[in-house]
Amino acid sequence: MDALYDYHSKNQVEISMPIILFILKALEGRGAERMVTTLASAYAKMGHSVHILCLEETQDMPLDADIHYHIVPYDKVFSEQDIEPNSKQAQAYEAVAKRIDEYVLSQIGTPNLILANIYKVNWIMAYSQLPNIVNVLHTALSKQFEYQLSDKPRQTISHLRMVYGAHFCSCVSDGARKDLISLLGDITKTTTITTIYNPCDATWIQSKALQKPRIESFGLRDKQYIVHVASFDTMKGHRDLLQAYAKTERKLPLVLVGKGKLEAEIKALAFQLKINDCVRFLGFQSNPYPIIASAALMVLTSKFEGFGYVIVEAQALGVPVISTDCPFGPRELLPVKSLIPVGDIEGLAILIDQAVNNLTNYIVPLNQQLLPNHIAQQYLKFGLLVKQGARQ
Known part of the structure; x- marks a missing residue:
């Protein structure tokens, strides 16, 4: 990995350890959170500087002592059903993305890899200006948004194309990857989509x-x-x-x-x-x-x-x-x-x-290919594609 530079308000500090940042809503005891804590531990053991940033303080899951935990709270005022481009929810999430960007650059540094987990975070990070973001999809979009797709199909498709066309995407099963492509069509002009299974320690x-x-x-x-x-x-x-x-x-x-x-x-x-x-x-x-x-x-x-x-x-x-x-x-x-x-x-x-x-x-x-080190390496390799895509 390239050397990193952490741009703080006062000093420019060279960092020897690559920075891995996970972003999710909260550390609740579900599958996405287990994936995050498992991978975070694997990266910490590999000598990376590992950070988990949450939008809520709920923490059902313990973290290793060498994993840095951050909270950047968001406003839960509006309904997520309001998915119009200029809706109050979209404006609120754009403001949250700006706060996250400022916090990360000032308190963490410029990450080598950012794994954004869960739809709400994916939507927020669509407005982010941070580099090296990968949206991690933990479920099938066609099922998650079944009601919205039936009620307002064009509006929902347009919204999801905005969210998942903003950054490269990784899906936790091949079925979920195929579902994403089938639902949203050709967003690969700006986005590469891959399958990386969840790790099992x-x-x-x-x-x-x-x-x-x-x-x-x-x-x-x-x-x-x-x-x-x-x-x-x-x-x-x-x-x-x-x-x-x-x-x-x-x-x-x-x-x-x-x-x-x-x-x-x-x-x-x-x-x-x-x-x-x-x-x-x-x-x-x-x-x-x-x-x-x-x-x-x-x-x-x-x-x-x-x-x-x-x-x-x-x-x-x-x-x-x-x-x-x-x-x-x-x-x-x-x-x-x-x-x-x-x-x-x-x-x-x-x-x-x-x-x-x-x-x-x-x-x-x-399957031994699901062990954390294997999955961690796959995300690092995919992260290199993200960097190459940003340079093009």
Whole structure:
């Protein structure tokens, strides 16, 4: 990497360590945030100067001591549905981008690579004048914006082309990349789009699996339950999961890990289906890995995903996994026998029973190319393309 220069208000300081900057909304316990913290740790171990900049102070996830944490708050006054070019929301986000630019240049320096995560941040950074920005797409845009595309297709497409045409883009699955290209058409005149999978730090996950909380504290027994780890959100398919589970032989209890706005509704559904004695709600767990590692089976029932982080985490722990064949990540991580179409309640119930009765048939080894160092190097290589594109 080239030597960097940090332009502070008083001094020009040469920096020997390349600067990597991650930008995201907040350090909540979701897939995008796990990707950020995992990659940040990898870059820190490689000797880079690593920074995470958030728009909110919410922090559910711990950071290594050598990772620098920053907050640049943004105004949450307007609706993100207001996507007109000169809307109040657009003006507010343009102002946030300016604040981020000023903060980064004065407090961090000029980054070698900026990874902007999640749509809200991607929109804000479309107005940024900072160099070396890569938008990281963690989901399928056509699914994320399904309602807006149906209600205002031209306006939505125009807006998304502005957001994702501003910088190079990396998608966390090949399906998500193809979806982006199919939806937005030829934005490659100004933007290069690639696929870089999310990293999985198997060694770290395995070490966390040996720590607290012990499953006994939840009244669980080793390899005697099915686990589902996801926020209680419509896209995670909790309703389908409970309806399917109610149709199974229920040889093992179902354990749900996560929090979210639909939690009360899903608890009520468990009572309605008369399976509440077989379903356990454990809430959000900052360290879910002991619970995953001791599960007999992991099940993912999402309506759509960009990647499907819990799949590779289960693979790192040697836990069998089955999943809905949702757009787009799971089909790139699991064989066909481990997948069931979204919405097929009967099929999901049958697959759960089959997996419980033949657990070893549903164990898939972790792809070693997903280890953090491999993924970190891929982003660095892509960052060089970003630099070359800026010079042209």
